[in-house]
Amino acid sequence: MALNYDRLMSLKRTGDRFSYTDRETMLYAIGVGMSRDPYDESELAYTFERQKLRTVASMATVLQRVSLLKDCGYDYTKVVHGEQRLLLEKPLEPEGEISVDSRVLSAFDKGAGKGAIINTEAVAKDAKTGEKLYTLVSTTFARGDGGFGGPSGSGLEAHKLPDRKPDLTAAAETRLDQALLYRLNGDRNPLHADPELAKRVGFPVPILHGLCTYGTACRTILREVAKYDHTRILGFDVRFSSPVYPGETILTDMWVDGTVVSFRCRLKERDVTVINNGKCTLAS
Secondary structure, three states, X not given: OOOOHHHHHOOEEEEEEEEEOHHXXXXXXXXXXXXXXXXXXXXXXXXXXXXXXXXXXXXXHHOOOOOOOOOOOOOHHHEEEEEEEEEEOOOOOOOEEEXXXXXXXXXXXXXXXXXXXXXXXXXXXXXXXXXXXXXXXXXXXXXXXXXXXXXXXXXXOOXXXXXXXXXEEEEEEOOOOHXXXXXXXXXXXXXXXXXHHHHHOOOOOOOOOHHHHHHHHHHHHHHHOOOOOHHHEEEEEEEEOOOOOOOOEEEEEEXXXXXXXXXXXXXXXXXXXXXXXXXXXXOO
16 A cells, blocks of 8 residues: 555544553663663663652653554655654653644655655643643654655755854764664664664664664753753754664764754764754753
8 A cells, every 4th residue: 555645644643542650761761871881870860760760851752652654555664764853841750641642744745766754743641630741743754655646845944053163072872782772662663673674675784763863862962961950851853864873873063052952963983964953942
């Protein structure tokens, strides 16, 4: 079944419920690189329940597994994450129950052989009180599904990076087994685990989840700019530009302008930018 524009735009779900505990909160933090030094007290606040756990803002991206695009007609093995945006209404709790409404916002046809762009939105509320918690906007790039008859377009407008040298740059190493660890947060796409499949679709080895790179960048800014105060990060937007191979070192360039941290991520081992047009919004 191929993509169908009218069917795609009609896709929506309401009231999907999910729960999570401190186990998921700690697993996520470790999955994006927290507590590589197990004696670092600042990071133990995210990975050890001695006191009320702090939460990494980007964890919002894994708290729900809504199958909105399941069976929509795209080739699942050729799908990659194009962009991710997050707006938090309040800091995430270390455990809770949420209700999620999701819908397709827009879809664009890049042409046969060039792929399709699908933008979706998910709004999460506290399942008990109805209080709005966060909004996610995600862009899916279906590399094998252009030419389905949808409108042309380029998707979401990108944040512009400042035209000056970064104010600071920080490194974050990834582990060779990091994709296998991170996938325990819920994304079981075999592209991140199966060496044979990775080679078949054009990668030398399984790639790191884009959202793991996203979470690693969030952890870096949390450490370097927010000084581990998890309540300061209110928004986190990125455009994915290239995959990371597990074991590579992610260098995050940051420009700090008041409550906005512009950023990009590149690799130490290769001359490649993996996240571009990043925007982290801080509480004043």
